[in-house]
Amino acid sequence: MKNENEIREIIEYYASQRNAAEQENIVSMLREIQEVEGYIPVDAQEMAAEKLGVKRVIFSCIMKRIPDLKEANYSHELVLCTGERCQNKNSMVLLETVKKELKIAKDGLSADKKVHLTTQNCMKQCRTSPNMKIDGKLYTGLTEEKVLGLIRTLK
Ligand code: FES
Secondary structure, three states: OOOHHHHHHHHHHHHOOOOOOOHHHHHHHHHHHHHHHOOEOHHHHHHHHHHHOOOHHHHHHHHHHOOOOOEOOOOEEEEEEOOHHHHHOOHHHHHHHHHHHHOOOOOOEOOOOOEEEEEEOOOOOHHHOOOEEEOOEEEOOOOHHHHHHHHOOOO
C-alpha cells in the first residue's frame, strides 16, 4: 500500500474501539482505508485482520455486500525493497527474478492476475536486507531460491 503509516493509524484507531470486531466498526474502517488508498489493498486487510483479531475473509464478505467498497482485484500484494542497502545485496536481481517467474506486466500484475508487485524505497529494516513483504509480512535476508520458494506457494 502507498500510505502505510496513515493506514496503520486508521487500523489502530478502529482496533482500539470497544466494538472492534463488529461489522459497523469494520465498515467505517474499510471506508477510511479506501479514502486514503482508492481501494482496500490486501496488505491493509492482513494488517487489519491481525489488529482486530478477526479473519481476513470477514472483510471479503463485507466488501461483497457493500458495493461502494472496492476490494483489490488480486489476492496477494508483493512489495520488494529497492532501497540502497537492499540494492547492495542484489535486490534488483531479485526483482527481475520475481518479474520473470510471475510474468509481471507493466501494471504490476502477474499473468494470472493473482499477484500485484510494487517496490519500496527502504522498509527501514536495512540490517536484514534484502527484504520483501508478502501481504504485509516481512521476509528478510532473501536469496533467489528463497524468493522463488515463497512466490511459488502463492495461490
Ligand atoms: S534499503 Fe531495504 S530496508 Fe532499507
